[in-house]
Amino acid sequence: MTVAPIQALTRRRALPVGQNGSLWEARPSCGIFEFRGTRLRIAVEDPTEILFPTDCGLSLIAALDGGGGPDLEGVSALDIGAGSGLYSVALLAAGAGRVTALDINPASAAQTAANVVANGLDTTRLTCVTSPLGEYSPDERFDLVITNPPHLPYDPSYARGDGLETALVARSGGRAVYEDVVERIDALLVPGGTLLMAHSSLADVPRTVRELTARGYESGTLEIFEMDIPLLTYAEHKDTMLRLLRERRAAGLAEFDGSRFTVHVLTFRRPPDDGRR
Structure with a gap:
């Protein structure tokens, strides 16, 4: 599996102010998107239990659809934080051989499987696992790991x-x-494999890049998206969350401007023969 060369000047795409879901054709519990030539549909039956994919998550799909990233045909892939199955559906539609959808939320497995079925994809190529990442021990490592981690700070x-x-x-x-x-990636990814990540600027992008490159991973940025901070779900606690984010920004741990932040679509390629097991 190969990683496409990264352009010297990374493309930056600014999404419209105040238009949540502007990468979607329909909202808020059903969305239609095109990925590598196939039109796909994602639905969420209970939006109070499973987050309908935001622009933050969809940005990774948009970047990969633009011609960057690895060849997906025949790969074995791990979708960390599968949620509604956005990435699992896209990977299977693009020809992935096998996809494991991992999420700590038990409702994710049923919703991911339902979206795979609704898009006419082969469910025998899908495995759903309910587990925290720290407790997940697969029988084999994957060619590709893909993830859009949660990125807002916690407060009681x-x-x-x-x-x-x-x-x-x-x-x-x-x-x-x-x-x-970062801690588990060597146990999850085969030598020569690729990690694809939608990384929020609210969660210290440089730190993740430093830690993985220090392990010998080759890093690159496919695209950068500018968008609104997703505060809609936490509207009544907006002031508290923004205060926490400002504190992190003052400490050099977050980057944003007003209510706008960026999502960096990153690739990390593990060296083919790094000697680690």
Whole structure:
């Protein structure tokens, strides 16, 4: 599996202000998108339990559809934080041999499988697993790992304890899942394999790049998207969340301007023969 060369000047796409879901043709519980020549549909039966994919998550799809990233034909892939199955559906439609959809939210498995079926894709190529990433021990490693981690900082005042929280909010200043991915990636990815990540500028992009390049991973940026901070679900706690984000920005751990932030679509390629097991 090969990674396409990254352009020296990374493309930056600014999404319209105040138009949540502007990459979608329909909202808020059903969306239609095209990926590598196939028109696909994602639905969420209970939007209070499973987050309908936001522009943050869809940005990775848009970047890959633009001709960047790896060849997906025949790969074995792990979708970390599968949610509604957006990435699992796209990968299967693009010819992935096998996809494992991993999510801590039990409702994700049924919703992902339903979206695979609704798009006429082969369910025998899909495996759904309900588990925290830190406790997940696969029998084999994958050619491709893809993820859009939760990236908003946690605070007890707006703790929900539901599927929407697991999709949007994480401890360690919004970095908990990023840290788990970095810690576990060698156990999940074959030598020469690729990690694809939609990385929020609210969660310290440079740190993730530093930590993975220090391990010998080749890094690149496919595209950068500018968009609104997804505060709609936490509207009544907006002031608290923005205060936490400003504190992280003052410490050099987040980047945003007013209510606008960026999502960096990143690729990390593990060296083919790095000697690690």
